[in-house]
Amino acid sequence: MKELFILGVVTTFTLITYYLVEPFAHHQMHKHVESEGFAYKDLPALTKKGDATRGKDLVMGAGACTGCHAIKAAGIEPSMDPATAAASYGVNPPDLSNAGAVYSPKFLNDLIKNPAHALMVEHKFDPAKGKMHPMAQFYGAGGDMDQEVADMIAYLQSIAPKAEELTPKMAFETACGRCHAVHYENWTQIGEKPKFKKKQDELAFEINLANYQDSLKAYMGKLPPDLSMYIRSRGEHYISTFVENPQNYLKGTAMPRVGVTAESAEKVIEYLEDAGDAKRHERAEVGMNVMIYMIFFIIAAVLWKKEVWRDLH
Amino acid sequence: MKNSSRRGFMGMAFGAVAGVGAVASLYAMKRSWDPLPSVKAAGFTTLDMSAYKENELVTEKWRGKPIFVLKQSKEMLEKAKKNPKDLERLIKIGDDHFMVAVGLCTHLGCIPGYNPDEESFLCACHGGMYDSTALVTKAPPPRGLDIPPFKIDGNKLVLGEAGPEYKKMLETGVTLKV
Amino acid sequence: MAHFEKATSVHDWLNQRLAIDTVRRVMATEYWIPKNINFLWAMGMVLAVTFGLLLVSGIFLLMYYQPNVATAFDSVNYTIMREVEFGWLWRHVHGVAASVVFLIIYIHMFTGIYYGSYKKGREMIWISGMLLFVAFSAEAFSGYMLPWGQMSYWAGMVITNLFAGGSLHADGLVEWIRGDYVPAQAFLTRFFMLHVLLIPLAILGLIGLHFAALRIPHVNNQDGEEIDFDAEAKKYLAGDKAGSKVIRFANDFMAKDMMVVAFYLFFFFYLVFFHYDFAMDPVNFDPADGLKTPAHIYPEWYFLWSYEILRPFPTDPGLIAFAFAQVIFFLLPFLDRSPNAVPANRRGLFKIWFWVMLVDMIVLTAMGKLPPEGIFSTIGLYAAITFIALWVVLPFITKLERKL
Numbered sequence: 001m002k003e004l005f006i007l008g009v010v011t012t013f014t015l016i017t018y019y020l021v022e023p024f025a026h027h028q029m030h031k032h033v034e035s036e037g038f039a040y041k042d043l044p045a046l047t048k049k050g051d052a053t054r055g056k057d058l059v060m061g062a063g064a065c066t067g068c069h070a071i072k073a074a075g076i077e078p079s080m081d082p083a084t085a086a087a088s089y090g091v092n093p094p095d096l097s098n099a100g101a102v103y104s105p106k107f108l109n110d111l112i113k114n115p116a117h118a119l120m121v122e123h124k125f126d127p128a129k130g131k132m133h134p135m136a137q138f139y140g141a142g143g144d145m146d147q148e149v150a151d152m153i154a155y156l157q158s159i160a161p162k163a164e165e166l167t168p169k170m171a172f173e174t175a176c177g178r179c180h181a182v183h184y185e186n187w188t189q190i191g192e193k194p195k196f197k198k199k200q201d202e203l204a205f206e207i208n209l210a211n212y213q214d215s216l217k218a219y220m221g222k223l224p225p226d227l228s229m230y231i232r233s234r235g236e237h238y239i240s241t242f243v244e245n246p247q248n249y250l251k252g253t254a255m256p257r258v259g260v261t262a263e264s265a266e267k268v269i270e271y272l273e274d275a276g277d278a279k280r281h282e283r284a285e286v287g288m289n290v291m292i293y294m295i296f297f298i299i300a301a302v303l304w305k306k307e308v309w310r311d312l313h
Numbered sequence: 314m315k316n317s318s319r320r321g322f323m324g325m326a327f328g329a330v331a332g333v334g335a336v337a338s339l340y341a342m343k344r345s346w347d348p349l350p351s352v353k354a355a356g357f358t359t360l361d362m363s364a365y366k367e368n369e370l371v372t373e374k375w376r377g378k379p380i381f382v383l384k385q386s387k388e389m390l391e392k393a394k395k396n397p398k399d400l401e402r403l404i405k406i407g408d409d410h411f412m413v414a415v416g417l418c419t420h421l422g423c424i425p426g427y428n429p430d431e432e433s434f435l436c437a438c439h440g441g442m443y444d445s446t447a448l449v450t451k452a453p454p455p456r457g458l459d460i461p462p463f464k465i466d467g468n469k470l471v472l473g474e475a476g477p478e479y480k481k482m483l484e485t486g487v488t489l490k491v
Numbered sequence: 492m493a494h495f496e497k498a499t500s501v502h503d504w505l506n507q508r509l510a511i512d513t514v515r516r517v518m519a520t521e522y523w524i525p526k527n528i529n530f531l532w533a534m535g536m537v538l539a540v541t542f543g544l545l546l547v548s549g550i551f552l553l554m555y556y557q558p559n560v561a562t563a564f565d566s567v568n569y570t571i572m573r574e575v576e577f578g579w580l581w582r583h584v585h586g587v588a589a590s591v592v593f594l595i596i597y598i599h600m601f602t603g604i605y606y607g608s609y610k611k612g613r614e615m616i617w618i619s620g621m622l623l624f625v626a627f628s629a630e631a632f633s634g635y636m637l638p639w640g641q642m643s644y645w646a647g648m649v650i651t652n653l654f655a656g657g658s659l660h661a662d663g664l665v666e667w668i669r670g671d672y673v674p675a676q677a678f679l680t681r682f683f684m685l686h687v688l689l690i691p692l693a694i695l696g697l698i699g700l701h702f703a704a705l706r707i708p709h710v711n712n713q714d715g716e717e718i719d720f721d722a723e724a725k726k727y728l729a730g731d732k733a734g735s736k737v738i739r740f741a742n743d744f745m746a747k748d749m750m751v752v753a754f755y756l757f758f759f760f761y762l763v764f765f766h767y768d769f770a771m772d773p774v775n776f777d778p779a780d781g782l783k784t785p786a787h788i789y790p791e792w793y794f795l796w797s798y799e800i801l802r803p804f805p806t807d808p809g810l811i812a813f814a815f816a817q818v819i820f821f822l823l824p825f826l827d828r829s830p831n832a833v834p835a836n837r838r839g840l841f842k843i844w845f846w847v848m849l850v851d852m853i854v855l856t857a858m859g860k861l862p863p864e865g866i867f868s869t870i871g872l873y874a875a876i877t878f879i880a881l882w883v884v885l886p887f888i889t890k891l892e893r894k895l
Contacts, residue, residue, distance in 0.1 A: 002529065003529045003530055006529055006530070006531065007530065010531075010598060013849065013853065014594065014598075016853060017792075017853050017856060017857070018769070020853070020856065020857035020860075021769075021792045021795065021856060021857060021860050022768075022769050024857070025857070025860040025861055028861050028862070028867075029786075029787055029861070029862060184568075184569055184573070228568070228569075229568055229776040229777070229778075230776075232568075232771075232773060232776035233773050233774065233775075233776035233777045234773065235773060276568070276776070277572075278572070278573045279572065279573065279579045282579075283579060283580075283583075283764055284764070284765075286580065286764070287760070287763075287764025287765060290760050290764065291757070291760060291761065291764070294753070294756060294757040294760055295757075297753050297756065297757075298750075298753040298754060298757060300753075301749050301750045301752070301753035302750055302753070304746050304749070304750075305746040305747055305749070305750040307746075308742050308743055308746035308747075309743070309746065309747070311732045311733065312526065312732050312733060312738055312743060313733060343667075346667055346668075346670060346681070347667060347670070348666055348667070348669075348670050348671055348672070348677065349670070349677065352670070352671050352672075352675075352677065372782060374782075376672040376673070377671065377672050377673040377675060377781060378672060378673060379781070379782050420806065422648050422649060422652045423645070423648075423649075423784040423788065424782065424783065424784045452805065453805065453806065455657075455658075455805070455806050489660060490660075490662075491662075
């Protein structure tokens with residue numbers, strides 16, 4: 001009984017210390033942001049139902065999307081390589097093949113009408129000061145603008161892979177991969193780094209990448225960080241609430257709101273888990289087995305102690 | 314009797330000789346821990362002072378340390394002129410005044426961040442603050458940011474070499490030796 | 492040359508050459524431990540087991556770790572964590588054990604303080620134990636440099652800066668320790684050497700000293716009772732095991748130790764697999780960047796109390812207070828002037844001193860992690876002053892104690 005009391009005292013002081021240096025200190029040092037479930041409540045809802053066929057004409061024609069954006073799924077190749085595109089726009093404009101699956105329709109709706117607003121970078125791009133966002137606003141093609149935008153979104157959704165076909169890698173590349181490298185997954189801002197047979201080809205790739213990164217640096221203020229270990233350095237909650245609204249944590253940050261759907265955000269997190277915490281499933285499985293083994297270990301140890309101490313009492 | 318005292322003496326003599334050897338090897342060990350010549354030699358950085366913009370902090374590198382360069386605007390200079398301790402920290406090149414300092418907090422070596430709106434530095438580690446000439450305005454830092462040894466060479470500033478302006482700063486205690 | 496006979500068995504062969512029966516008797520079966528003890532007496536064994544875990548996991552990490560500023564971070568986080576089979580296991584065991592070992596050390600220390608186990612012939616046990624604490628601290632700090640993350644770099648910067656001695660401005664000493672003006676390649680490689688060779692060697696030697704220091708005064712017991720070990724051992728060997736006040740080290744004491752170790756390992760592996768963040772700070776998963784200070788720089792939890800003694804004061808007095816905190820525990824056997832070597836609950840004012848010290852160190856630990864602002868800064872200052880005051884009054888209150 002006395003031993004149990006002593007154990008209680010030791011445990012209590014240990015837990016108090018733990019509470020103070022971990023949960024309490026974290027609560028004091030880090031702002032806590034609750035997720036809104038990627039609902040984008042500040043953006044207006046879509047009122048019209050889109051038509052993919054009309055949308056296709058707009059995207060290819062009057063909407064002028066394909067002037068800058070590639071849509072490989074529809075056979076439209078990029079007009080420039082990433083480094084050249086970044087030199088003109090600051091960052092390589094995304095291929096729209098997966099856009100309909102990765103981005104929230106609400107977000108796309110606002111983005112097409114007013115990019116800087118949807119991306120939450122109006123502090124950086126102010127037309128009054130002559131600083132225009134590189135993506136041109138869509139002013140309508142002559143008809144009902146809300147209907148036209150809904151049509152374009154419907155088209156993008158029609159060519160995009162279905163939710164179950166969208167892999168973590170596709171979600172990451174579309175939403176994050178043009179600014180962030182993940183070198184543990186061999187990903188650079190201009191795509192996956194291939195295996196080169198010739199040194200010259202490798203150097204050419206490196207130069208191309210360095211040029212792209214220079215443009216990106218100028219566009220963003222600094223080179224966006226490599227995200228290889230972000231799942232361990234920031235954690236899932238921080239990443240998903242940060243992606244949902246970067247201004248939550250870093251007021252004035254150049255990182256735009258990306259506008260992903262809740263499902264795509266989960267895919268992005270999964271991609272980062274594969275990069276920075278690849279053995280998590282093995283850890284959980286081995287962990288359970290070790291805990292079960294430890295129960296047998298305890299039983300054996302207790303029985304041995306009882307046997308040895310039988311004569312000593 | 315004679316023999317045993319002789320043994321005692323020889324024993325002590327042996328101890329002394331062994332001790333000299335041990336101390337000599339300690340010297341070699343100490344020297345092996347010294348910074349390498351290549352590390353020491355990489356100690357000069359030349360800055361072109363015409364490239365900086367007013368009230369825009371630029372971080373250069375010298376001996377692996379961040380070096381803050383902040384070109385003073387007119388208002389900042391006016392403010393500095395009111396406090397002689399501020400003014401003597403500035404380096405005058407042509408008609409321009411610069412704050413050039415090692416960007417490590419003099420408390421425990423963190424890098425303070427610059428806020429151009431308030432024209433001041435804040436160290437996130439322990440809350441120390443500095444004004445636009447990097448003079449300390451809030452403890453715990455014991456003094457303003459240290460100024461690296463510099464020599465003015467026309468429009469250029471050579472870090473790592475001690476020119477007359479720097480030596481004067483050392484003598485008057487404006488900065489400590491870095 | 493000694494006389495050897497033809498051996499009758501392997502045991503006999505070894506016994507003639509290594510005297511294994513004698514060794515076993517002296518080290519295990521007739522090494523007498525008091526019976527009147529509780530599970531806190533098993534902390535020594537728990538520490539030995541944890542040190543073993545650190546050693547084994549460290550050996551496997553050493554096979555893939557690269558002490559180079561360009562590759563260190565990736566060799567840990569990519570090669571060991573992703574490529575090496577069970578590399579993640581060694582790393583988590585190593586990281587969690589490095590943290591938990593300090594929890595056990597603190598429990599072990601406070602057990603010693605509570606039961607007066609540093610008095611009356613046991614001073615060398617205490618002093619060798621404190622030397623082990625210092626060696627483990629150095630081992631933990633040097634190991635913390637190796638993943639070359641942001642916390643490695645900036646903790647290395649801040650802690651080595653302490654050697655400038657404030658107003659003494661001994662920058663030469665700091666640069667000598669680092670081998671560079673800032674933590675860089677020379678710094679990483681020398682801390683690697685310290686971590687994998689020099690300090691572990693010192694620890695092994697000190698563990699030997701710690702055990703040797705126990706031998707003559709024997710282990711203390713729960714009531715501070717003076718036991719005639721020879722008489723009690725005779726009673727035990729005569730067959731009165733239940734009546735004797737002593738037990739054999741092996742298997743009697745060992746069996747109980749291993750039972751405690753079993754419960755401890757359950758807790759330990761739970762932390763390794765399911766709750767490791769406390770021991771592996773997220774900030775250190777950002778690669779080292781000398782141009783970007785993390786928003787909050789704090790040491791690992793086990794250094795926080797002494798860090799907080801440094802922090803609330805201006806630079807020079809802060810360093811003096813810090814140095815005081817580092818050495819003062821060594822002097823405990825001499826600052827405690829009481830003639831009684833009994834548990835604190837029977838020692839009047841010392842009982843209060845003990846609990847105030849424990850709570851004060853927990854308060855210092857908590858404040859050491861928080862940003863030094865507002866109320867936390869004030870609490871930290873008072874806790875630091877309390878710590879120093881407690882040591883100043885210790886000789887006086889123990890002098891007042893009546894002999895029991």
